[in-house]
Every structure is written in C-alpha cells, then in structure tokens.
Amino acid sequence: MTSLFALVDCNNFYASCERLFNPDLIGKPIVVLSNNDGCVIARSNEAKALGIKMGAPLFEIKDLLARDGVHVFSSNYELYGDMSRRVVLTLSEYSPNVEVYSIDESFLDLGNFLHVDIQAHARAIWERVPIATGIPVAVGVAATKTLAKLANRLAKKSRKANGVLVLTDPVHVEAALKATEIGDVWGVGRQYARKLALYGVRTAYDLTRQTDSFVKRHMTIVGLRTVKELRGEPCIDLEMVPPSKQNICTSRSFGQPLIDLSDIEEALATHAVRCATKLRKQGSCASALTVFLETSRFAAPGQVYFSSRTVQLESPSASELVIMPQALGALRAIFRSGFRYKRTGIIVTGICPAGQVQQSLFEPDNRKRDSGLMDSLDTLRKRFGHSVVKYGVQGTAGKWEMQSGKLSPCYTTRLDDLIKAR
Amino acid sequence: MEAAIIPLHPLEEQRFLVIIDQGNSLPLYTTTVQAGFPSPATDYSAEPIDLNTYASNHPASTFLVKVEGDSMVGAHIMPGDLAIVNRDIRATSGMVVLAFVDGGYTIKRLEVRKDAAYLVSENPKYPALRIDSPEGGLIWGVVVGIHRKF
Numbered sequence: 001m002t003s004l005f006a007l008v009d010c011n012n013f014y015a016s017c018e019r020l021f022n023p024d025l026i027g028k029p030i031v032v033l034s035n036n037d038g039c040v041i042a043r044s045n046e047a048k049a050l051g052i053k054m055g056a057p058l059f060e061i062k063d064l065l066a067r068d069g070v071h072v073f074s075s076n077y078e079l080y081g082d083m084s085r086r087v088v089l090t091l092s093e094y095s096p097n098v099e100v101y102s103i104d105e106s107f108l109d110l111g112n113f114l115h116v117d118i119q120a121h122a123r124a125i126w127e128r129v130p131i132a133t134g135i136p137v138a139v140g141v142a143a144t145k146t147l148a149k150l151a152n153r154l155a156k157k158s159r160k161a162n163g164v165l166v167l168t169d170p171v172h173v174e175a176a177l178k179a180t181e182i183g184d185v186w187g188v189g190r191q192y193a194r195k196l197a198l199y200g201v202r203t204a205y206d207l208t209r210q211t212d213s214f215v216k217r218h219m220t221i222v223g224l225r226t227v228k229e230l231r232g233e234p235c236i237d238l239e240m241v242p243p244s245k246q247n248i249c250t251s252r253s254f255g256q257p258l259i260d261l262s263d264i265e266e267a268l269a270t271h272a273v274r275c276a277t278k279l280r281k282q283g284s285c286a287s288a289l290t291v292f293l294e295t296s297r298f299a300a301p302g303q304v305y306f307s308s309r310t311v312q313l314e315s316p317s318a319s320e321l322v323i324m325p326q327a328l329g330a331l332r333a334i335f336r337s338g339f340r341y342k343r344t345g346i347i348v349t350g351i352c353p354a355g356q357v358q359q360s361l362f363e364p365d366n367r368k369r370d371s372g373l374m375d376s377l378d379t380l381r382k383r384f385g386h387s388v389v390k391y392g393v394q395g396t397a398g399k400w401e402m403q404s405g406k407l408s409p410c411y412t413t414r415l416d417d418l419i420k421a422r
Numbered sequence: 423m424e425a426a427i428i429p430l431h432p433l434e435e436q437r438f439l440v441i442i443d444q445g446n447s448l449p450l451y452t453t454t455v456q457a458g459f460p461s462p463a464t465d466y467s468a469e470p471i472d473l474n475t476y477a478s479n480h481p482a483s484t485f486l487v488k489v490e491g492d493s494m495v496g497a498h499i500m501p502g503d504l505a506i507v508n509r510d511i512r513a514t515s516g517m518v519v520l521a522f523v524d525g526g527y528t529i530k531r532l533e534v535r536k537d538a539a540y541l542v543s544e545n546p547k548y549p550a551l552r553i554d555s556p557e558g559g560l561i562w563g564v565v566v567g568i569h570r571k572f
Contacts, residue, residue: 023522023560089482132483132510412485421505421520421527422491 003234004118004141004168006108007148008091008125010084011136011156013104014042017083018073020134021411021419029070033058036253036402037074074404082412086133094125099238107145109238122164142167145236146229149186150176150204177205177230187226192219204230244282244351250275251345254400257296258341261332264293267400268331268344269393272324275346277381280374285316285357287350289323291330296342305341307334316350316357319370320377323348324391477567483510485563487520487527494518494529496544503570505529507563523551523559532561 010016014032019025029046033039039057050068052061058072065072084103092098097109108125110118122139130136140152147167154176155165167173183193185204195218201207207215208230215224225235250271258264268291279286292308309330317323327346359367380389409417478484489503497518499505507520515534520527521541530541530551538554553559 023562024525086482132480134509415486418486418488418504419520419527420488420490421529422493 002111003143004110004113005143005145005148005234005238006095006110006122006125006139006141007101007145007152008087008106008108008129008137008139009152009156010087010104011138012042012044013084013135014073014075014080015044015047016135017076017080018071018408019044020083021079021408022071025071029068030073031065031070032073032075033406035075035404036255037405038253041075072406074407076404076408076410078410078413079408082410083133083135086412087129087135087137090129090132091125094121097238097240099240100242107148107238110141118168119164119166122166126164137163139164140167141165142173143232144229144234145238146186146226147173147176147232150180150184150230153184154179173232174205177208178203180204182207185226185230188219188223192223244284244353245278246351247347247349248275248278248286248351249345249347250278251292251343251347252400252402253343254341255402256399258400259337259339261335261337262395263399264335264341264344265328265331265393266395266398268327268346269324269391269395271344271346272327273320273391273394274386275348276318276320276323276374277378277386279318279348279351280354280378283354284351285318285354286313286323286348287316287352288312288348289327289330290347290349291327291334291344292347293331293334293344294342295339299340303339305336305339307336309334315359316352317367317370318354319367319374320391321366321370321373324393328393477506477569478508480508480510483563484508484566486569487529487565489529489568491528493543493545493548494531497531499529499544499565499568500570503568505565506567506569508566509563511564511566513561513564518565520562520565521559522562523553527562529565 015030018030018032025044027046028044029050029052030044031040031047031052032042034041037058039055040052040061041054043052043054047070050064050070052064052070064070080103084100087104088098088100088106091106091108095108095110099107099109101107110116110121113121118141122141126137126139138152138156140148140150140155141164142148142151151165151167155161155163158165165176167176181193181203182188182196182201183190185207188207196202196207199218201210207227210227212224212227215227219226228235252267252271254267258267275289288310290308290310292306294306295304297304311326311330313322313326323346331344357367377389411417411419474481485507487505487507489499489501489505492501499518505520511517513519513532515532517532518529519532519541520529521532522528523541528541528551530543533540533542533550538552541551541553541559543550551559
C-alpha cells in the first residue's frame with residue numbers, strides 16, 4: 001500500500017470569490033476585511049504587491065487603499081461558504097476520500113491510485129476547478145499530509161511548477177525540504193523556529209536530520225510526528241468526519257461601543273442561541289458555560305475592563321431555554337456601568353454526547369419538552385434562516401451588530417442577489 | 423447489584439431496556455412494535471423527482487442568473503426569467519452564453535466567424551456585439567436552460 005495525499009488550496013480564496021462575480025476586478029488589487037471591517041484578512045496578488053500586510057487594521061491603511069484604488073470588501077461568508085462547497089464537490093470527482101481541512105483547503109487521498117499518472121491527475125484538478133467553479137487552485141502531492149502541504153506552498157511560489165507540484169522523487173523531496181524554512185512547515189510555529197535556529201536548525205531538511213530524541217525534547221511528541229511526516233512516514237490520517245469540538249465559543253466585537261446593559265444582553269442572547277445550536281448540531285451537551293465582557297484593550301487607563309464568569313449547569317444541556325438564561329445571569333453579574341464595551345461572548349465547556357447525560361436528582365426534568373422544542377426550532381431555522389424565530393431579549397435594535405459596509409451580494413444563495421443579465 | 427444496558431433498536435433513536443439484576447427484570451420502556459400489514463411499496467421506494475438535477479447534472483458549476491432585458495426574446499428568454507448557467511461547458515459557436523462585456527453581464531448567442539467573435543441578440547432591435555480582442559469581454563458560462571414562473 002502506498003500512501004499519497006494531494007493538498008488542493010484555493011488561491012487568495014476570498015478575493016477570488018469576489019472577483020468571479022465582478023470580472024471588472026481582474027488584474028486589480030482587492031482586499032477583504034475581517035468581521036466588523038476591522039482588518040485585512042485576504043488579499044489578491046495585486047494587493048500583496050502593493051505591500052498591504054495581512055492583518056493590517058483598516059484605519060491605518062485607509063488612505064493607502066484609496067490612493068492605490070484598492071477594492072475593499074467586507075467578508076461575505078455566505079458567498080465564500082457556498083463557493084467552498086462547490087470546490088469540494090468538484091474535488092470529490094478526483095478522489096473517493098476528501099478531507100475538508102478549511103474553507104479553502106482540502107486533502108485528497110490519492111493512495112493506491114495504481115495505473116494513474118499522478119502528475120497528469122494533479123494537473124487535471126488544477127485545470128478543471130477554475131473552469132467548473134471559477135476559483136483558481138494550487139495542487140501539492142506527496143507521501144504525507146505535511147509534505148503535501150509543503151509541496152502546495154512551493155507549487156504556488158515556483159514559476160516552473162505553475163500551480164502543481166508532485167513530490168515523489170526522493171531527490172525532489174530533498175530539494176524541497178532544503179528550500180523550506182522551518183517556520184513555514186505545517187504545524188511548526190514561529191516560536192519553535194526561533195528556538196531551533198539556536199541549534200543551527202533552519203530548514204525543513206535540517207529538521208529531518210535531527211535525532212528523534214532531540215526533536216522530542218524540543219518539540220514534544222507532536223513535533224516528532226511532524227518530523228516523521230517530513231521524512232515521508234505518514235502519521236496523520238485523513239479526517240473524514242470532523243472531530244466533535246471540546247469547547248465552543250461564540251463571540252463578536254460590537255459594531256460600535258455599547259454602554260447599556262440591555263444592548264449587550266441582545267448580543268449575548270443571540271450568541272447563546274448560536275452556541276446552543278452548534279452544540280445540538282454536533283449532538284452534544286455542555287456542562288458549564290463562561291461569559292465574558294470586555295472593553296477595548298486600547299481604551300484609556302481606567303476605562304479598561306475585563307471580566308468573566310463561569311456557571312456550572314445542573315445537568316449537561318444543549319437547550320437554549322437553559323443556556324441563555326444562565327448566560328444572561330452571568331452577564332448581569334459581571335456588568336459594571338460606566339464603561340464603553342467592545343465585546344461579549346460565551347464559551348461552553350465540559351462537552352459530552354447528548355445520549356450520555358446524567359440527570360440531576362433535584363431538578364425538574366424538562367429535557368423531553370426542551371428537545372422537542374429545539375428540534376422544531378432547528379428545523380424552522382434551517383428552512384427560513386437563523387433569525388426567523390427569536391427570543392424577546394434578542395431584541396430588534398441590533399445596535400451591537402457588525403459593520404459590514406462593503407458587503408457584496410450573496411450571488412449564489414439568495415434569489416434577490418443573483419447576477420442580472422441584459 | 424448488576425445492571426446491563428441492552429440497545430434494542432440501534433439504528434433509530436436509541437432506546438434502552440434496563441435490566442437490574444435482582445432476579446426480576448424491569449423494562450422502563452422498550453421499542454415500539456409494528457402492527458398491521460406492511461406497506462407493499464417498501465421495496466419499490468424511489469427518490470422524488472429533483473428539479474435541480476433535471477436542470478443541470480453539474481450542481482457544482484451551475485449558477486442562476488436573473489434575465490432583465492428583451493434582447494433574447496427570439497430564443498424565448500424573457501425578462502424576469504431565471505437563466506440556468508453552467509461554467510463546466512466549453513462555449514462553441516451557436517450556443518447561448520452568459521458574457522461579461524463593458525462592465526455588465528449579457529446573455530447572447532455566440533457566433534464565431536473568421537474575423538471575430540460576435541454576441542448576437544435574438545431581437546431585431548439590437549445589433550450584434552463584435553469582440554475581436556481578449557480584453558473585449560469574457561464568456562462566463564453557457565446557458566443550458568431557463569426557468570419561468572407564471
């Protein structure tokens with residue numbers, strides 16, 4: 001059995017999605033902003049060439065963007081999510097096993113593709129995905145996921161590779177390892193890179209030459225797994241089913257600073273409902289929840305406030321009727337008037353499968369009532385959108401809601417937003 | 423005292439028979455029992471007809487576009503129709519295409535002649551658009567059908 005993985009990565013995914021429906025922007029610089037239009041989270045190649053940095057705050061580069069005629073978009077996750085789904089659907093024609101690693105990256109299992117010219121197969125993916133979906137991609141192929149990731153990075157950078165790099169020849173693998181700095185290896189952070197540089201270990205190749213005990217001592221067992229993968233020994237399998245999350249956090253910065261408790265309650269109630277929905281989606285219950293509330297960290301001294309409170313639930317639950325009131329209670333306990341708040345959020349922890357919940361002796365059992373109601377809510381929201389059924393406390397003022405002033409239409413998911421043709 | 427949990431119906435919603443070993447068993451509740459004659463259609467079940475797959479067998483590359491003008495009424499494409507556009511088809515002469523020209527989308531019939539490509543309308547009111555350079559416009563996809571609501 002031979003193991004072989006392809007990593008297919010969409011080029012500048014968010015910018016490519018915006019450009020697909022706005023062909024006027026071909027060859028023009030594009031940036032996409034984070035939630036709340038805070039900072040740059042995606043750039044087209046033209047924007048990268050202008051020296052716009054990833055994570056640059058909008059207020060700092062506003063003048064530069066205007067001067068250079070950069071096209072600015074708020075992040076439209078509804079559009080990107082649907083385009084991502086289309087890319088994955090197309091990729092599934094090229095391998096029976098596809099792991100969706102992130103919104104713009106998928107691993108394909110090409111192991112045991114006997115009698116298939118892998119180079120031609122990878123090139124076919126590279127040609128077909130942009131034709132079918134409009135999204136350009138790069139393809140890296142190698143014996144392990146870590147090497148495939150490394151190949152993908154070089155496929156994008158190297159003019160000769162032109163978007164496709166198959167790393168199967170040991171000579172090529174060695175050259176690729178030598179051309180890759182440690183900090184650019186999947187799973188190795190900048191911190192390890194700095195630490196290892198002290199020992200003269202700078203490239204991925206240097207790392208593969210270290211003994212296992214050296215690696216284990218400096219990078220733990222997880223690092224050893226990475227190094228083995230770099231040596232061509234597969235240690236990380238395809239994850240076909242995403243693992244259940246062990247904690248779920250729902251939080252957003254407010255669109256504007258908030259002073260009144262009632263405005264913040266609207267936000268937190270909405271986060272709590274989202275959080276409970278996520279729990280039910282993965283079939284889990286939470287045993288505890290933490291609510292936090294904070295001002296901007298950059299506020300003047302004396303104006304900065306941060307507090308959080310954790311509440312243990314009587315018995316694990318995924319019901320909004322349990323989680324939301326508990327969360328609001330915790331919020332009221334930590335709220336202090338007189339601050340300009342920037343963010344609130346809820347984190348649920350102690351997550352267990354919904355089928356293994358231990359009932360509390362001293363609490364009325366509303367689980368049957370709640371789970372029926374929650375099922376109905378989930379069905380309604382799936383059909384008509386998440387805001388179709390709301391609680392009174394969620395309000396309608398929406399003072400907290402995000403700023404997304406430059407949002408493009410949802411061209412593929414809303415009838416009112418379709419492309420119009422004459 | 424020993425307790426055993428036996429899943430009775432593992433495929434559906436899990437229901438358990440709890441047996442507490444005290445010499446007698448105590449079923450809390452068990453699976454439902456089917457009564458009556460089973461449906462004779464069970465072995466012949468089929469999915470209902472899906473208009474999405476009828477409209478296009480390439481869901482990943484199929485997009486809907488709202489028709490606004492009357493330039494294609496000769497091809498029975500009316501204002502207000504939804505055009506079904508597939509990107510995964512190579513456009514050839516004679517096909518109805520969605521093109522992007524002069525900063526806007528347009529649906530026209532593609533005609534490739536010796537001197538240039540033409541986007542021809544199916545309404546005598548509108549002249550054909552002549553495209554003789556790559557910058558002149560691009561073909562976004564091929565129109566494979568329309569949907570109209572009465």
